[in-house]
Amino acid sequence: MAIKIKILKSLLLIILSVGTVSVYALSAFAAPAVKSKKTAKRKDAGQSAVIKVDGSAVYEVPNFDSPVLEYMDRGKQVKISKKIYPGIGGLGAFYKIRIKKGFYGYIADTDAEVSRKGKSSRDGSDDDEDDDENLESETDPTKLQSGLFSENVQEEGADTFYLTRYIGFAYSSFNYSEVLRNQVETSPVKMLGMKMSGPTGIMGGMPLDMNVLFTTTAPNFYSDISDATSGFMLISDALVVLPLYESQRVILYYGFGAMLRYSSWQVKLKSQPGKAAIDSQELGLGAAVTGGAALRLGARLVLRADARYYYEKEPYLGYGAALQFKY
Structure with a gap:
């Protein structure tokens, strides 16, 4: 027994x-499981921003200890996500940022300032406005890739x-x-x-x-x-x-x-x-x-x-x- x-x-x-x-x-x-449903997927069209700090680091993942992909100059216009990503391990907060076409990283939220797209201050004919529009489409990061930040936030973090x-x-x-x-x-x-x-x-x-x-x-x-x-x-x-x-x-x-x-x-x-x-x-x-x-x-x-x-x-x-x- x-x-x-x-x-x-x-x-x-x-x-x-x-x-x-x-x-x-x-x-x-x-x-x-609930968050990863395809039906709940929301697109993040991104937003324009300006780099605030000279030499701002762009990281491979949202972590200050991860490899640095690039350093950006103060005043540079960039496109960042609307979503703020929490830092891995709970340290800091990051935006996802477009470095160049098809190449992205993460930048500290304190290094980028969200800016609103302003209207052109120049008066002129319709042709002038078309020229401004064409120039803007090449230089304004808000028009370079409209679906840039369309990944699901949870899927991105889990990856x-x-x-x-x-x-x-x-x-x-x-x-x-x-x-x-x-x-x-x-x-x-x-x-x-x-x-x-x-x-x-x-x-x-x-x-x-x-x-x-x-x-x-x-x-x-x-x-x-x-x-x-x-x-x-x-x-x-x-x-x-x-x-x-x-x-x-x-x-x-x-x-x-x-x-x-x-x-x-x-x-x-x-x-x-x-x-x-x-x-x-x-x-x-x-x-x-x-x-x-x-x-x-x-x-x-x-x-x-x-x-x-x-x-x-x-x-x-x-x-x-x-x-x-x-x-």
């Missing part, structure tokens, strides 16, 4: 862990690497440490599982990196005291991630958060050969930090690699890789 209760407890913990990940996935998926949601299969290897026989034992442990990355429906939509990892192979140091060991170990974490560098294909990032470990091993001791296996269960909670990189392999596929440092009852370091799909 006692064994059945312990098995039920283990199954309940696994169900709770999987349920937590499922809620995360559903909340992340459901939150932007940045940092703000795109991915899910996939993960592999991790930890230099796992545990106190056994009143001393710290260390052994490599390989685990398989699932990784989710990107904005969520929780924490105000802050991008997270979540892992759920599982193994049925006990650490090697158990073989020193046991003839046979069976069971499993589960490690899960949730980390807030921030970009160090981001382009359309590559992102470097770091993060911090919390982790959970649960292990349940049935250990048959060498010192007690005639007795039944001992049921050893342990729960560990701790902090986690990570650093990693991801590479886009296509429109929907990403290869991700990272290193993670866990600190619970004993600290240990690991590394991992994941193949993820956009969802």
